[in-house]
Amino acid sequence: MNLVFSSSPTSVSLTRTSHPRMLVPGQLLQAYHTTRGKQAIVSNSSSSKVIDPTPAAQRRLAQYHPTIWGPDLIDSFTTHYTYESHGTRLEGLKKNVAKAIVASSIKDDACSILKLIASVQRLGVAYHFRKEIQEALxxxxxxxxxSTTNxxxxxxxxxxxxxxxGISVSSDLFNKFRSGEGSFKDSLSNDVEGLLSLYEASHLGMPGEDVLEEAKRFSSKILxxxxxxxxxxxxxxxxxxxxLQTPVHWRMPRIEALNFIDMYQRDDSKNLALLELAKLDYNLVQSVYQIEIKELSRWWRKLDFKSKASFSRDRLMESYLGAMGISHEPQFSECRIGLTKFMCILTVIDDMYDVYGFLDELECFTDAVIQWNMEAKEKLPEYMKPIYIALLEFGNELSDNAFKNxxxxxxxxxxNEWVNLCKTYIVEARWFYGGYTPTLEEYLKNAWTSVGGPAVMLHAYLLTEGCQLTEASLExxxxxxxxxxxxSIVTRLNDDLGTSKPEGERGDVVKSIQCYMEEKGVSEEEAQDxxxxxxxxxxxxxNQESAKTSIPKSIVNLCLNMARxxxxxxxxxxxxxxxxxxxKDRLISLITNPIPG
Structure with a gap:
């Protein structure tokens, strides 16, 4: 993706061009196979399967269940936790925890300060102590x-x-725990706490770090x-x-904070001020979420897609969960609201391409998005017009706000990102209507964009930067x-693992699992593995890309959190x-139910 600036100093365009360092899906598969010691997949169009097309005689419907979060229920969300009434206590606890971090760092007790920092991070309050954590490290x-700890x-x-x-550290430090043959020492088998830490650390590995692969294999087996x-x-x-189910590095931060609060309060060595801070901060941030979702509910009702696009998923709260996962800290309210709107509109368009629309209608919609003007809506079927209008109004409003700021x-x-999205959607629609099963490589070449990752990241970045947005920051x-x-690849493949079965049952376009099964003649279980x-x-x-200092930290955090x-x-x-x-249970815990003090 290269940035191309127009002649106007206030107008920016972002286009995807050939990227010299880009590892395309074919190289992804080859690199993955190399790490497994197996032959790589080679793209071959003859290995893809084409069957006789069987056009639908009538529109397909996915039969999604209605939303379980009605507007009256959302309007009823309330909490007695507010920054006005609890702000003084919050600031006092922050000072106590900051002192604890400083005190631990000067005791020359590595394990103590590391455990405290790890707890601060997992409890979801590290954003209060970035300076103290960096100084302690x-x-x-x-x-x-x-280099000296054994x-x-x-x-x-x-x-x-x-x-x-973001601090560089070599995986060679684990060599001292290995025998002369390169395997980890059998004497470590009784150190469950150490093996658990080793297993978690192994998930921060990069390509080529064989010691971390061995660490993962060894620790997981013993654990x-x-x-x-x-x-x-x-x-x-x-x-x-x-x-073993999900390593810490792969967990959504807000869910991790909720779960770790419960776990930390059972720890005999817990810091009581930190525990109280974590609970209070969780509940105060929850109050911010309630305000945001009520505002979004009013916006969603006004669009009235429940009646205008009844074929699609009505998933406001679930979209908000996705936005919260990507940007959870309280100061990023504008980002969460904007991302939720983006995801709601995206979901309707995705359902239209995947299930409801006929191919000729979808071709027409794609052309209209390319044109990006209200006149183009006149050529659309009636049911598409309100969707198209909502898309343009959302995109234009976001752009106008950015210009004002x-x-x-x-x-x-x-x-450009919406055009890229719809172009990948129409490719999948053509595959479906043509009865075509692509190779896994061909599928991934399209699907890493169709999952919405690049578009989500652009919108999230624009919404996060706000008034700080400049030509340099966009570059x-x-x-x-x-x-x-x-x-985006991680997002797509997790999406496929979770949705492949239900979408396959209703006859949607094939996903990565079916592509690999068809191409290699393997079972569903083998394909999933x-x-x-x-x-x-x-x-x-x-992990490798996150370590590059040329990448803005905000991009690193947004990308990590999207995958998580x-x-x-x-x-x-x-x-x-x-x-x-x-x-549903997670949304109740995250948005409606405070943690008991």
Missing amino acids: ATLLSSNTL DLHTAALQFQILREN KQSVATVLNDDNLTKRVKKS SGLNPLPCIK SFNHGFQLIYWS YIKGLISYSWKKI TAHCIYEHGDGIGNSIGVT
């Missing part, structure tokens, strides 16, 4: 503890925290055995099971292109299409 590095837990925790905070046989500590058992016009960037967005690519392996490899690339949110939403199936189970 600088003090720790200057003490040379990293404690596996301390070494692994330090490695994890340094990489999480699985420990859970089944020897662990008597219920709290440790829960931690191990949770990590920064003097920069990002409309060409916004339009810096380009440095994160590969990071956006890899986080292969896709999970691709996800793990893509996370290594995310995909893991969360699709962990137990289609958390958007079927939002009655785990998704």
Whole structure:
């Protein structure tokens, strides 16, 4: 993705051109196979399957369940936690925790300060203490503890925290825990706490770091055995099971904060001020979320897609969950509101392309988006017109606000991403109506964009930058292109794992799992395992790209959180299409129910 500036100093366009460092899907598969010691997939159009098309005689309907979050229910959300009434207590607790971080850093006790920083991060309050954490880590590095510690837990925790905070650290530090043959020492098998830290640290690995792959294999094997046989500590058992299910590095921050508060209060060594701060901060941020979702509910009702686009998913709260996952800190209210609007409109358009629209209608809609003007709506079927109007009004309003705040016009960037999205949607629609099953490589070449990742990241960046938006900052967005690519791949593959079965049953376009099954003649279980392996490899690339200092930290955080949110939403199936189970419970905890003080 390269930025191309127009002659006007206040107008910016973003176009995707050939990127010299871009690892395309074919290279992704080849690189992944290289790490597994297997032959790479080679794109071959003859391996794709074309069957006789069977055009639908009538419109398809996905039969999504109605929303479970009616406007009256949303309007009823309330909490007694407000910054006005609890602000003084919040500031007092922040001062106490800041002092604790400083005090721990000067005690020359590496394990103590690392554990405190890890707790601050996992409890969701690290945004209050960025300066203190950086200073504490600088003090720790200057003490040379990293190279001298022989404690596996301390070494692994330090490695994890340094990489999480963008500080370069070599994986060679784990060599001291390996035997002459290169495998980890058997004597470590009884150190469950250390192995758990080693397992978590291994997920910060990058391509080529074989020691971390060996660390992951070794630690996961022993931890699985420990859970089944020897662990008597219920709290440790829960931690191990949770990590084996989803490592900390892959978890959505807001969900992690909720879960870790419960876990931390059972820790005998807990810092009471930090625990109280975490609970209070969680409840105060929740009050911000309630204000935002009420505003969004009014906007959504005004659009009236419940009647104008009844074929689509009515998922305001679930879209808000996605926006919250990407940008959860309270100061980014504008970003969450804008992203939720984006996701709601995107969902309607996605359902129109995937299920409801006929191919000729979808071709017409794609052309209209390319034109990007109200006159183009006259050529659209009636049911498409309000959708098209909502899209243009949203994009134009976002651009107008950016111009008012920064003097920069990002409309060409916004339009370009919507055009890219609809072009990938129409490719999938043509595949469906033509009965065509692409190769996995061909599928991924289109699907990393059709999942919405690049468009989400552009919108999130524009909404986050606000009045700080400049030509230079937009140009810096380009440095994160590969990071956006890899986080989009993770998002797409998690989406496919969660939605493949229900979408396959209703006859939607094939996903990565079906493409690989058809191409390689393997079972669904084998295909799912292969896709999970691709996800793990893509996370290594995310880690590698995140470490580059040329990428703005805001882009790094947004991309990491988009990938994490995909893991969360699709962990137990289609958390958007079927939002009655785990998704409902999470939204209740995140938005409606405060944590008891």
